[in-house]
Amino acid sequence: MVATSLLQIGRSWLQLPGRVRDVAVGAEGSVWVVGAQGGNVYRWNGAGWTPMYPPFSLWDPLQGRFVREPAQKIAVGPGGEPWVLSGNDGKIFRWTGRRWVQFPGTAQDINVGADGSAWIVTSPYYVPPAGEAGGTTTPGAAYRWNGVQWLSYGRPMTVVWKNPFGWVRAVGLGRAISVGPRGEPYIVTDAGEVFVWNGTRWLRLPGSSVSDVGVGVDGSLWALRDFDRRAYSFSGVDWYAPPGSATPAPFPDYYTLFVSPMVPRRIAVTPSGVPLVVNEDGRVYVRRGF
Numbered sequence: 001m002v003a004t005s006l007l008q009i010g011r012s013w014l015q016l017p018g019r020v021r022d023v024a025v026g027a028e029g030s031v032w033v034v035g036a037q038g039g040n041v042y043r044w045n046g047a048g049w050t051p052m053y054p055p056f057s058l059w060d061p062l063q064g065r066f067v068r069e070p071a072q073k074i075a076v077g078p079g080g081e082p083w084v085l086s087g088n089d090g091k092i093f094r095w096t097g098r099r100w101v102q103f104p105g106t107a108q109d110i111n112v113g114a115d116g117s118a119w120i121v122t123s124p125y126y127v128p129p130a131g132e133a134g135g136t137t138t139p140g141a142a143y144r145w146n147g148v149q150w151l152s153y154g155r156p157m158t159v160v161w162k163n164p165f166g167w168v169r170a171v172g173l174g175r176a177i178s179v180g181p182r183g184e185p186y187i188v189t190d191a192g193e194v195f196v197w198n199g200t201r202w203l204r205l206p207g208s209s210v211s212d213v214g215v216g217v218d219g220s221l222w223a224l225r226d227f228d229r230r231a232y233s234f235s236g237v238d239w240y241a242p243p244g245s246a247t248p249a250p251f252p253d254y255y256t257l258f259v260s261p262m263v264p265r266r267i268a269v270t271p272s273g274v275p276l277v278v279n280e281d282g283r284v285y286v287r288r289g290f
Helices: none
Strands: 007-009 013-025 031-035 041-044 049-051 056-060 065-069 071-076 082-086 091-095 100-106 109-112 118-121 142-145 150-152 157-163 166-171 174-179 185-189 194-197 202-204 210-215 221-225 230-234 264-269 275-279 283-287
Touching: 013 041, 013 264, 013 275, 031 071, 071 109, 082 109, 100 150, 118 174, 142 185, 174 210, 185 210, 221 264
Parallel strands: 013 071, 109 174, 210 264
Antiparallel strands: 007 013, 013 031, 013 283, 031 041, 041 049, 056 065, 071 082, 082 091, 091 100, 109 118, 118 142, 142 150, 157 166, 174 185, 185 194, 194 202, 210 221, 221 230, 264 275, 275 283
16 A cells, blocks of 8 residues: 555545555554555555554464464554454454564454553454453453453443334444543444443443544544534534534535445544544545644
């Protein structure tokens, strides 16, 4: 993935070169992505993407050889160390400074707070191997790494449907997670609702149709909402769309209504509260001020 410059898209957004699967920002400001081709890990150098670290491989006893594991999702620790989920089945890896180390369990999303706390959301269909030590056991739940094993924080209650007697609520399956500066996790459920862990229980934030959330070191909270292709900021009371918050696309708006690749799917936030967005087709954008 070769990059040479930023491309201006409208007045509010800049397009970073290349196509990516995911984007993450460290507490110290480093920006990382997983490349769309090959699942390699890259870091933004101010003008382009620099490939970082060798790909990780696992021994496959059936094939009798090491098999390369492409990355799918990425998170960044406070010191700039990347965590990744493999694209094959969500295996969890962290770069130690010398090599990739695999952690127990699998996940569908991962994020690391400015305090260094690592959180994951497990796959909704995950069944752990028998006797797995320190792994994850509850599908679609939030887990935090305590240095030895993943600790479960369960799943929030989410709205499922409405009947003549009122709203029916059930356990929601998490699908995305982001972590605030003090280690507080925000989880997005399969119903498009956002919850935050307050230390004792999950609290639901207002709004719906959310596909992903991101939190900056300054505490700024952003979300992507599917129905109008905008990035929303949280005021502390409700979500609002700042001027120019409609996420960019290289085609007129009427065209994006029918072309799913233009829909934003992933968001990350810089320490100063500037969002970066990845579209379904892998284009990555950053709001001006980056």
